[in-house]
Amino acid sequence: xxxxxxxxxxxxxxxxxxxxxxxxxxxxxxxxxxxxxxxxxxxxxxxxxxxxxxxxxxxxxxxxxxxxxxxxxxxxxxxxxxxxxxxxxxxxxxxxxxxxxxxxxxxxxxxxxxxxxxxxxxxxxxxxxxxxxxxxxxxxxxxxxxxxxxxxxxxxxxxxxxxxxxxxxxxxxxxxxxxxxxxxxxxxxxxxxxxxxxxxxxxxxxxxxxxxxxxxxxxxxxxxxxxxxxxxxxxxxxxxxxxxxxxxxxxxxxxxxxxxxxxxxxxxxxxxxxxxxxxxxxxxxxxxxxxxxxxxxxxxxxxxxxxxxxxxxxxxxxxxxxxxxxxxxxxxxxxxxxxxxxxxxxxxxxxxxxxxxxxxxxxxxxxxxxxxxxxxxxxxxxx
Amino acid sequence: xxxxxxxxxxxxxxxxxxxxxxxxxxxxxxxxxxxxxxxxxxxxxxxxxxxxxxxxxxxxxxxxxxxxxxxxxxxxxxxxxxxxxxxxxxxxxxxxxxxxxxxxxxxxxxxxxxxxxxxxxxxxxxxxxxxxxxxxxxxxxxxxxxxxxxxxxxxxxxxxxxxxxxxxxxxxxxxxxxxxxxxxxxxxxxxxxxxxxxxxxxxxxxxxxxxxxxxxxxxxxxxxxxxxxxxxxxxxxxxxxxxxxxxxxxxxxxxxxxxxxxxxxxxxxxxxxxxxxxxxxxxxxxxxxxxxxxxxxxxxxxxxxxxxxxxxxxxxxxxxxxxxxxxxxxxxxxxxxxxxxxxxxxxxxxxxxxxxxxxxxxxxxxxxxxxxxxxxxxxxxxxxxxxxxxxxxxxxxxxxxxxxxxxxxxxxxxxxxxxxxxxxxxxxxxxxxxxxxxxxxxxxxxxxxxxxxxxxxxxxxxxxxxxxxxxxxxxxxxxxxxxxxxxxxxx
Numbered sequence: 067x068x069x070x071x072x073x074x075x076x077x078x079x080x081x082x083x084x085x086x087x088x089x090x091x092x093x094x095x096x097x098x099x100x101x102x103x104x105x106x107x108x109x110x111x112x113x114x115x116x117x118x119x120x121x122x123x124x125x126x127x128x129x130x131x132x133x134x135x136x137x138x139x140x141x142x143x144x145x146x147x148x149x150x151x152x153x154x155x156x157x158x159x160x161x162x163x164x165x166x167x168x169x170x171x172x173x174x175x176x177x178x179x180x181x182x183x184x185x186x187x188x189x190x191x192x193x194x195x196x197x198x199x200x201x202x203x204x205x206x207x208x209x210x211x212x213x214x215x216x217x218x219x220x221x222x223x224x225x226x227x228x229x230x231x232x233x234x235x236x237x238x239x240x241x242x243x244x245x246x247x248x249x250x251x252x253x254x255x256x257x258x259x260x261x262x263x264x265x266x267x268x269x270x271x272x273x274x275x276x277x278x279x280x281x282x283x284x285x286x287x288x289x290x291x292x293x294x295x296x297x298x299x300x301x302x303x304x305x306x307x308x309x310x311x312x313x314x315x316x317x318x319x320x321x322x323x324x325x326x327x328x329x330x331x332x333x334x335x336x337x338x339x340x341x342x343x344x345x346x347x348x349x350x351x352x353x354x355x356x357x358x359x360x361x362x363x364x365x366x367x368x369x370x371x372x373x374x375x376x377x378x379x380x381x382x383x384x385x386x387x388x389x390x391x392x393x394x395x396x397x398x399x400x401x402x403x404x405x406x407x408x409x410x411x412x413x414x415x416x417x418x419x420x421x422x423x424x425x426x427x428x429x430x431x432x433x434x435x436x437x438x439x440x441x442x443x444x445x446x447x448x449x
Numbered sequence: 450x451x452x453x454x455x456x457x458x459x460x461x462x463x464x465x466x467x468x469x470x471x472x473x474x475x476x477x478x479x480x481x482x483x484x485x486x487x488x489x490x491x492x493x494x495x496x497x498x499x500x501x502x503x504x505x506x507x508x509x510x511x512x513x514x515x516x517x518x519x520x521x522x523x524x525x526x527x528x529x530x531x532x533x534x535x536x537x538x539x540x541x542x543x544x545x546x547x548x549x550x551x552x553x554x555x556x557x558x559x560x561x562x563x564x565x566x567x568x569x570x571x572x573x574x575x576x577x578x579x580x581x582x583x584x585x586x587x588x589x590x591x592x593x594x595x596x597x598x599x600x601x602x603x604x605x606x607x608x609x610x611x612x613x614x615x616x617x618x619x620x621x622x623x624x625x626x627x628x629x630x631x632x633x634x635x636x637x638x639x640x641x642x643x644x645x646x647x648x649x650x651x652x653x654x655x656x657x658x659x660x661x662x663x664x665x666x667x668x669x670x671x672x673x674x675x676x677x678x679x680x681x682x683x684x685x686x687x688x689x690x691x692x693x694x695x696x697x698x699x700x701x702x703x704x705x706x707x708x709x710x711x712x713x714x715x716x717x718x719x720x721x722x723x724x725x726x727x728x729x730x731x732x733x734x735x736x737x738x739x740x741x742x743x744x745x746x747x748x749x750x751x752x753x754x755x756x757x758x759x760x761x762x763x764x765x766x767x768x769x770x771x772x773x774x775x776x777x778x779x780x781x782x783x784x785x786x787x788x789x790x791x792x793x794x795x796x797x798x799x800x801x802x803x804x805x806x807x808x809x810x811x812x813x814x815x816x817x818x819x820x821x822x823x824x825x826x827x828x829x830x831x832x833x834x835x836x837x838x839x840x841x842x843x844x845x846x847x848x849x850x851x852x853x854x855x856x857x858x859x860x861x862x863x864x865x866x867x868x869x870x871x872x873x874x875x876x877x878x879x880x881x882x883x884x885x886x887x888x889x890x891x892x893x894x895x896x897x898x899x900x901x902x903x904x905x906x907x908x909x910x911x912x913x914x915x916x917x918x919x920x921x922x923x924x925x926x927x928x929x930x931x932x933x934x935x936x937x938x939x940x
Binding site: 074110125135139140142146152155156212216387391 | 458460474506541599602794910917927
């Protein structure tokens with residue numbers, strides 16, 4: 067008897083153990099070393115014991131099945147497998163982050179200008195201690211047209227207090243509405259009057275920074291900062307429309323079990339994400355950030371990795387797919403990182419390059435992880 | 450659609466999802482009657498282990514099945530929608546038909562009398578004024594299109610007839626482009642029968658980074674059977690003299706395009722293409738079987754049957770020994786693994802087809818390649834007949850004509866919506882092009898399912914015996930293709 071994983075289930079090998087990714091159910095099954103060896107045998111189309119309780123268990127989970135003969139399993143996937151080899155395919159741009167401004171009178175303890183690290187800083191309003199002059203409204207409009215030519219799927223508008231130049235915000239937002247089907251807008255809840263919130267909510271999906279859980283309404287998404295030093299088991303128990311943003315200057319001490327390092331980093335998978343993560347970085351890929359002063363960044367939190375200034379250049383020149391373009395960052399798949407290369411969870415794990423750089427000083431560094439793939443062991447929190 | 454591998458396994462091709470499942474994975478036919486297998490299954494489910502699996506599996510698969518919506522009227526593309534689509538998705542290559550003349554008279558040439566709907570050989574040559582206008586227009590569109598697709602590289606191919614019969618024009622074009630547009634990194638390529646490739650010409654081509662496709666059908670006897678001069682003298686010796694010299698210096702700058710038919714001895718081809726002095730195989734094909742083609746009239750049923758028997762033996766050997774001669778580059782790897790799996794590997798699963806311009810078939814958007822004939826008329830590609838022009842060097846691409854062509858083409862895909870293999874289909878404008886109008890898919894596609902069934906059977910048989918080999922061969926082949934050209938394959 068033979069046993070093969072189903073068309074929707076992929077076996078990914080790590081240094082010691084393997085994992086099965088079910089791209090329909092979204093589940094990832096971590097295997098022991100012995101179980102991994104069994105699946106190795108199965109996937110090589112070698113005979114197995116039909117009474118093997120592990121394999122029977124997989125069948126019960128609807129992950130694989132027994133076959134009386136050697137069988138070929140064509141895998142379910144996203145797109146065409148030879149698409150990766152077709153040169154000249156236009157880049158898929160899912161999100162462009164546009165920082166319209168860099169002004170704010172608030173002095174939030176977690177603001178980017180304080181050089182602080184945040185697990186979801188990219189969704190914060192943030193201002194920065196940076197030189198430069200703001201891009202003109204006309205340049206922002208041209209940029210939005212350029213993004214529509216590139217078929218950018220969504221715009222994320224942010225940049226300090228957007229009410230500081232309310233007319234500019236309105237003009238750009240209304241222009242963007244004519245060119246983009248999906249617009250997100252980020253600001254601190256206290257920046258906006260109720261009337262402004264109504265207006266913005268009618269033109270964009272709002273993500274509101276707040277320090278006060280009591281003001282939260284169901285109709286918007288909120289970003290709530292949580293001090294790393296004060297994290298507790300309950301920290302994650304919040305309604306779905308609240309995103310917890312873990313904030314720290316150094317993330318020290320880096321104790322095992324933190325949401326930044328534990329199994330919680332591993333997300334559910336799906337066909338698109340699995341295919342995507344095989345080649346590309348799980349977060350940086352398919353996005354580009356234009357800072358308030360025209361600097362083009364791979365991510366709003368990676369301020370030291372500017373690709374150049376857009377003031378006198380067209381956007382496409384940053385997306386040529388060459389060494390000096392944003393795709394260099396997109397292509398940092400986890401499989402290209404030393405620590406992750408041999409990890410069986412590399413196609414489902416989240417990764418924040420900005421945080422890793424803050425901790426290691428290295429674009430390819432990796433310390434925010436409790437798992438040792440060479441031993442197949444997770445570091446456990448102290449009892 | 451069901452098909453069987455040679456081991457007797459039955460597979461079911463699910464046209465909605467676009468892959469083939471082992472049929473005992475999705476039917477409620479129990480795989481094992483052995484009750485001992487059920488030991489670990491919870492008591493409540495003991496007697497329904499297999500049935501439960503099938504029902505759960507079908508429920509799981511149905512979650513990714515496209516939703517059946519009420520038939521919508523097909524959207525017609527407007528002229529205004531075409532240009533941005535072309536700027537984004539097309540312009541991958543301009544092909545200059547530098548001459549319609551050729552020094553050979555290959556018997557299966559689509560410009561021969563065997564193909565009544567194609568043009569015949571003429572003495573026409575393109576002049577530099579026409580070529581320059583075509584190139585300038587292509588570059589202008591390419592530059593405009595960078596804002597829509599920044600990763601494309603401009604590519605110029607030279608085609609014939611035999612393009613070396615107008616080598617002077619090739620030289621002028623290359624020097625003109627390099628001088629006029631020094632900031633652009635052009636890809637240059639051309640396809641040749643190799644007989645006129647002198648050392649001087651080779652030096653020029655290599656100095657300017659050309660990639661060369663040689664038409665080579667195999668060893669002398671095989672090559673000379675079809676690839677002949679007027680008067681029927683074979684061209685093998687002249688071709689090989691030049692190819693050998695080329696291969697000593699530039700083995701990675703060329704490939705071989707091989708055509709075979711029912712008189713071919715496949716074992717001899719496999720040994721031949723395994724040699725180190727022969728360029729790597731890029732494509733293997735049988736002569737085009739376009740509407741009205743008479744080439745195949747020469748083969749008797751006995752010859753066809755004998756050839757198929759030989760191929761069966763070759764396939765069994767391939768399964769047993771893996772690859773031959775040149776490994777992944779071998780004739781049998783190309784034929785059995787790469788060509789046969791093309792439908793399987795190019796099929797788009799789960800993601801929707803590009804822009805829904807072509808809901809069915811494998812057609813490229815006109816303008817992906819722009820073929821320019823010696824008179825300066827633009828055509829969809831070098832393979833389509835002359836009845837479907839898309840512009841000319843004086844006025845550029847005609848976006849209205851292109852919209853009309855696409856809409857007309859889609860209207861003729863009358864049987865595709867209900868066709869189970871519509872995700873795998875590789876047919877395109879060339880296949881449906883008649884004398885000025887398109888043929889209906891319902892009239893042309895009668896044998897497609899049989900053809901695909903045979904291909905799937907072959908590929909799934911290889912996959913059963915050598916689960917990894919298929920992926921390795923395909924990956925190796927397409928990686929190599931992508932390095933040599935922005936538009937895969939050659940002609």
